[in-house]
Each structure stands twice: as C-alpha cells, then as structure tokens.
Amino acid sequence: MTAWETVVGLEVHVELATRTKMWCGCPTTFGDAPNTNVCPVCSGQPGALPVPNARAVHDATLLGLALGGTIAPRCRFHRKNYFYPDLAKNYQISQYDVPLVSDGVLEVEVERDGTTVVETVRIERLHMEEDTGKSLHLGATGRLHGADRSAIDYNRSGVPLLEIVSRPDIRDPETAQAYLRELQAIVRALGVSDARMEEGSIRCDANVSVRRPGEELGTRCEIKNLNSVRSLGRAITHEAARQVALLEDGGTVVMETRHWDEEAGVTRTLRRKETVTDYRYFPDPDLVEVTTSPERVAEVRAELPELPAASRARLLAAGVPRAQAATVLAGGMLDLLDAAVAAGAPAPSAANWLAGEVTGWLAAEGVALVDSGLTGPHLAELVAMVDEGAVSATQAKQVLAGVLEERGATAPRAVADARGLAQLRDEGELARVVAEVVAANPEAVAAVRDGNDRAIGALVGQVMRATGGSADPRRTNELLRAAIG
Amino acid sequence: MSADPALTRLGAAALGAAVAAGEVSAREVVDAHLDAIAARDGVVADGDHWHARPADDLGPTDLHAFLVVTAAAARAAADDVDRRRAAGEALGPLAGVPLALKDVLTMRGAPTTCGSRMLEGWVPPYDATVTERLRAAGVVVLGKTNMDEFAMGSSTENSAYGPTRNPWDPARVPGGSSGGSAAAVAGGMAPLAIGTDTGGSIRQPAAFTGLVGGKPTYGAVSRYGLVAFASSLDQAGPFARDVTDAALLHAAIAGHDPRDATSDPGAPADVVAALGRGVEGLRVGVVTELEEAGCEPGVRAAFLGAVAALERLGAVVERVALPHALYGLPAYYLVAPAEASSNLARFDGVRYGLRVDAPTAEAMNAATRAAGFGPEVRRRIMIGTHSLSSGYVDAYYLQAARVRTLIARDFAAAFERVDVLISPTAPSVAFPIGAVVDPLTMYRNDVATVPASLAGVPAVSVPIGTADDGAGSGPLPVGLQVMAPLRADDRCYRVAHALEAELAFDPDPAAHGAGVRP
Amino acid sequence: VSLSEDEVRHVAALARLALGDDEIAALTPQLAAILDYAAEVGRVAADDVEPMTHPLGLADVARPDEPGASLPADAVLAAAPDRVDDRFGVPRIVEEEA
C-alpha cells in the first residue's frame, strides 16, 4: 500500500504599506482609535465613490514582476457581493476574470535530510482588492462563537490588499513554510509591505488535500486562522493526518472551510461549502479599466532591487556559510554586510560577526539594527584589527560591544584605545606569566606530560586570565609546550 | 416681509441679472419663492427646516414637490450673496437664484432620504460635488425635492412620502423619478431645479410638466454625492422653464471631478455659447424606431409639428435608423437593476438609516431591508440579484451589456450621417395618479429615453406644445428629445433653443387655462 | 421564463430581504413577466461583442498616494443605529467571514 501524498495550495493576502487607502485619502496607520481613519468612501456612505490609489497599482505590478508573473495589458475591478457587517458597502472591490498578474513562480529552498533542495511553486494569480473593517466580538469568549454582540471599526476598511494564489504544487509543511517566508522576504525587499503576521499585514489560508501519488487531486479543505509560519506548518501536518485517517477508515473528506485552533492544535469545521456562496461578480461601474503597456512594464521592472534569492546566491558564492547567509538576510543586514565588504572586509568574516556577535548583542539588548549605529567601516575595521593581531578574539568582542553601546559614536580602534584593549606583544612579559602558571599548576603540567592534551587548554585559560585576555592564545600555547618540555 | 409674486415668474437669467444689478435683493427673491412654496406645496412652513406634511394630510392641490425646505439656510445663503454684492464682489450669472435639489444628492445640514423610509432622518456628513458647485455659483438651495424611491420609477408615485402632483393638473403625475424637481419649477416655486436621469428621469418629467430638462453626456457632471441607482447610467442635470436657464445651470455643474473616477477629464462642452446659433443647414435625424413607438395621437401630432418647424428653420431633416433602439428597454431593465442590487446593498441597518431589531445581524439586515425598501425597489433588487446570480449573469447582465455596445455603435453610425437625432421624449402626456399599476406598462414610458442613457450620449427634452390624452384631459405639455454625440451637449441646447424661439411655448399652465392657482 | 417560488426565495436570501410567503407568491409571476420581457436581449446576436461597462471608455484613472481629509469619528458614528463606544454595534453575527 503506497503512502499518502499531501497536496497544498496557499492563498496569501498582503496589506500594502501605502500612505493612504485603496480608494480614498484616509491613512493606513495601524492601531489608531476606532473609526478615526474613515471618510465617506471607506465607511460606505451613500453617494461616495472610489478612486484607485496609483501607488497601490504600482506596488502590485512591482510584486507581480518580482514573482516572474505576466502583467495583464488590460484589467478591471469587479464587485464581489456578500453581506457582512465589517464590509462597509456589502461588496468587496476585487478582481475576477482577469487579475493584474498571472502565471508567476516562486522558488524556495527546503532542508531535506541534511541537504538543501529547491522547490518550485507556481503562482496562479495576483490581484488587487481592499481590506474589510474589523469586528470586535463582545461576550464571554471574545471570539465570534459565543459572542452576543459585535462592534465594528472601519479603520482597516479599504486598505489596499493583494491576494496571491499559488497552484497546488506544495507537497509538505516545510515547503509551505518556506514559501510564506520567501514571500515575506520579497515584499520586504521591495518595500511594499511590512508583512507582519501578528498585525495581519500578511495573512495565509491553506487549501489541503491528500491523495495516493499519481491519482488526481482529492477533496480539499480550506484552513483559516493561521497566525504564524509555525501554525501554518502544524495545521497542514494535522489536517493531512486527519484526512488520511478519515479515508483509511473508508470515510470521505467533505469540502469545507476549517478553523485552526492554535491551543488545541486541531482544525475544526467552520463553514460547509456545499452551499457555495454566490458572489454575483460584475465589473464595478464606478471604476474604469487599468491598462499596462510594455513600456510601463519595463519601467517598473527597472525598479526591481536584488531579490532575496539572488542575494543568498551571491553570499554563498562569496563563501558565506548558508546558515549565516540566512541569518543576515532574515535580519535585514545585507546592506551592512555589503558596506563592510566595500570597506575591505572579507565577506565570510563580516557575515560571521553579523550572524554571531552582532545578532546576539541586538537580541540581548533589545536594540533594532537601525538604532545600533553600526556601520560597514566599523565592521571592516574590527575584522582588520583581529587579522593584524592588534586585539585578541576575546578583546575584539569587547570592542564590538563598546561600539554598539555607544551606538556607533566611536569607531573600533578608538574604543580599543579608550578601553586599553591591545594584544600583549612583550615576549618577556608573556614568558614570565607562562613560567608562573607552570609553577603554580604541577598536576596540570603532569597531565600534559602524560599526553593529556586537554589539560593544556586549562593552562592557556589561566594565562589569558592573568593577562586580562590580551595574550595571543597561539603564542601562549607554544610557550607553554616549550616550558613543559 | 413683502415678497413680490412677479419674481416667481421670472427666469433664472433674469433674476441673476436683476440681483447683480441691484434691482432686487437675493433675499427678496428667495422670500418670494418661499412664499410660493408655503402657498402651494403643503409644507408646515415654520422653523429652520419646513417639512412636508404626511401624505394623508395633503390637500388635493398641494403639489408636494418638496420633502424638506431649508428655509433658514436659504435665507442665509441669499443674505450672503447680497453681502458679497454690497462688498463689490463680481457675481456669477446664477448668484442669488433659487434652486430645488433632488433628494438623491447629499447636502450638509439637511436630511437626504432618496424618497425612502430606509434613509428617513439621515443627515449626510458631506456635500455632493454638484451641491458644492451650486454653492460656489451663489445659487440658493431652497430644499430637497420628492422623487421615486432611490430614483426607481417614472411617476414619483413610488416615493415613501406620497406622490407629487403635476402643476398642469394636480390629479396627474409629474413624471419621474425627478417629479418633485419638475413640479417645483413648473409650479413657480423655483426657477431652477436639479434632477438625476438614469433612463429618462429628467427628460420624461420635463416633458410631462412643460419644462426644459437635460441629461448631460455621461461623465460630464460628477456623481460624487449622488446616491447611486445605476452607476453606469446616472447623471445629474438641469430643469428650467427655458433653454437659456437650463444651459446656464448645466454649465454651473459640469466639469471634471477627481473624486469621481468616471468623470470626463476633458473640458465640458460650452452649452451657453451654442445658444442662438440657429439650425440653418444642421442635419437632423428623426429616429424611425422611436418616432411612433406607442405614441398617443396628440404626442405624434405635436412632434410632427416640431419637425416641420425645424424644416422651416432651415434644418435638413431625414429619417435615421437605430436598429437596436427597441432592445434598449429590456437591456436597461437588466443593467439598471443589476447595478442597483449591488449599490443598495449598503443599506443594511449597520451604519446609518433604518434598523429593524432582530436577534442576529443577518436577521436584522434582512428585516431592515424588507421594511425600509418599498415594493418597486424590492422588485428591482430581486430582478438585479437574479440577473447577476450564477448561471444567469451571462444570459442577462452580460448580454444586456453587449446589446448596450451595439446601441452605442448604432448612435455612432447615425452621427456619421446627421448632427443630432430627435424623437418624442415620452409616448404619452402626463397620466392620472394611480392609473398605471402594471410595472411593465410603467417601464414602457422610458422606451425613447433609455437608448441615449445606455449609450451615454447627451439628450435634452424641450416642450413643443400641448395635447390632450384623448380621454378627456385638458391641455398637457408634450416634449421633444434632442440627442447628440458624446461630449456634444452644446448641440442639444442649440437645437432646443431654436425650437423654443420658433414655437414660443409658454411654460405657465395658466396661460393654457390649465393648472390651479392658489 | 419559468421561475419557481423556491428560486425567488433563494434570490431573496441572496439579496438579504426578509420576504413573507405572500410576497414571494405575489413577486414570482411579476419577476417572471419582467424577465420574459428582459430576455428579449437574448434575441440579439452579440457573442462577438464586448460588453459595455463605461460609455466614454476611460482608462487608468487614479489618485496620487497623498492623504486627504478623514472625518471625525463622531461625524461617521452620528448616524449609527447602535453605537458601542466608538464602534458600530450589531447583534450576534451567525455566519463566518466570507
């Protein structure tokens, strides 16, 4: 009996970081007092009319090109008609038969038993639409179920939204997670959205089905309420298992929308789809056609920055280990790395500092990279100081901490001088300390003589301690062996 | 206050000139018209806002053109015009001229009901662009006028607040849906009014009340603040007792508006400059499909008389076909309800207007909408919802939209041969209140007006005489519709102006021994 | 066009109109008659014709991404049939988000 194959397609909604909403001049700022960022248009007042935000159309085009998609020469906005209290007009302005972008593709890297493989996920369409208001459910649970009343805030109503629909090309949770992370990295690299799942500026629904390899697609369920990359993975794993169990008991999967319960770690039926909703799509007569000429496509394409995949490849080629490259990119440290390299630092050393000490310090101190004041020249100077032996590795870490504590106001060499951090150069002085340590630790010395090499580490440590970390560990090692004979 | 009744017989151009010249104050002008309203319309004339009396308290000759009269605001606006004149400011041609505004356009500080219970008491938080432009022109808004609910109707009998009566015969309808605006002007309560026209709602009431009424080229006048019935068809336009006044009002409200994405970015046609150019050598096409289309004999006779007049004036008249014109009505009764079913979805009891309580949001929406909308609005929402629903949208809505393309092509082809097209505006004269009950029979009033609406071309209805209904009515006005190519609104006014001069129609019912005087 | 009362009931649900059985019964023949008349558009051969959505055929109308005036919360909430602090109140929502 062959194993089951999981088949996943993702539907991602991205809120654009435009200054104003899709159809009106209201601000898109997050977390303002209820119903303060509203006007006749986004609160659905009778007689008000939508006018598209040019920036939103541009950003959608830019992302479409970043995803290798085809931009429609002509497309329209349609009305998706359904009643819901947080939908101010009781129709959502969206796109229907012709989306702005079609046939894109996203290549993602997945770790599979030790090796990294590239998975290709095709993107069916990317279209422009608008967000809804937010319902606050009053009552015991604070959730829709069990609420006895709801209260609506239209601040998010009309915020520009991009819907990105993948084809069912995903076969495991890891690929789904990588797809979502890569999309996040791309929209951030383009600067079109901050893509924060916790603020809902990027949202993801998963269509999950299972089948025997080679068979045609099974009945799918749509999973909603996935609030993190982690819950996306967990939900797919659970849902696939649920469907397999159902089928192996001779049952059948019902096409429905299911809700992911993060606490319980299960999906629950939300809405059956047998009564498929009839949205009565038709072209919005308040809006006119959107056209994109080949010249316009070229114009926007020319704005594309280096995309995460290209950056990653570039770092790997420069000798940066994959894990460190990933940390640097996820941490938005690529520009800093490039600046350090431009200032003379070898990419691997600079990446090592950024992915290690710098990332660690920022996390520990809760400081954002932009506020750290760290510059490429700082990093390059630090790397140079270590290479030329001006400071020991231990001291270099203290120098970096100093630079960061002073938010980049003082350069590494100045920090080293100010704090008296310099590698011990006086051979005689080092030899004297070595002699003292040898004399004071007969049993360790004996252990070394008996061929216990680990014991020498302890002696080196003592010398370092006695010199306040200023000794060169390699030279210390040599002198110790000489002294022990 | 001693207001001069003669002021209510003057037209807008004359009043504007008199105010600008200081022969009369804007305040005297507005008071004269408020007096006329108090005398004829059946309003409770006190307070800042005068409200219409409930339908069953209205007398048989109360016109019921206004739903609310913004008396205090109107006097204040008039005083402001007088102040500006005293300060030596140059005033526009319509400064100090009173106007009646259809209750489908928003205006701060006054309720907008669209003739519906659904919006009873709703005071919009913003001004329509048309309202803003009227204010900028110094026009004095007298109040909001009665209409078929959400502009769905051809008689103003579908108002939730009771029907408006025709100043020519109070037992008859003024046409619709802009019947209140038409009655206000024909009844001498305002020299000007704004209506809206989706399938004939300005032109048909203008014809029924002996007025000039214009539907501008689609996109010439901003729809921002016009509560939508059918977005791809709605256009606001002027009512007046003569062509010059109508053209002046058209010019005051037309022009690009960045708040309406369907607004024409080009400069609007200069409709005022076109007046007085005559029709010598102009090629005029009589639309064969609309020439007779169920016309009453009296209407037909008046129309032929007007055609003869155009020939006398040197126009070259020929018959021109619009092969798909008669498919206009069925196409219209698919496109308009479909758009309406979506436009009116926002009336759900959540943000404004009526709410009928129920235990769940869904039940509250449904109860509110069933109670807030009248029968005709419910009927059209049902038609529109059905024609957009899955399995039907292609055969109904999309097919109607294709027919619309064919009708637009028919017009384009016709305008290769002629400069303007003409037809009777409506097949009949004004009919008695309550006479037409069958929806389809009512819809057929629009047969001649919907083709121009579907194609988006401009059309103006001009009175060409009177006729009886062949069933014992007194003399009632008959209108002729002039249609021109997209953006050539000026041609409509040019032809209408020439006909007006030649036929010398008197818009005062009394001059025809018709109507009632208080 | 044949139209059953159940179809009309379904349409009323889509349109979110609470119509009683008597009105459904009265509406059914009316809608059928109107649709019969409207269906005449089907007699025109137009498969190759593009549906008209805008008379002037305008395209690419857009606004710059520049803030305009919003309304004070009270101006919008003033008309609310049910106001919960600075939000619009509604009874219990049964259906899930679409």
Ligand SMILES: [Mg+2]
């Ligand atoms: Mg969507």
Ligand SMILES: [Zn+2]
């Ligand atoms: Zn807004």
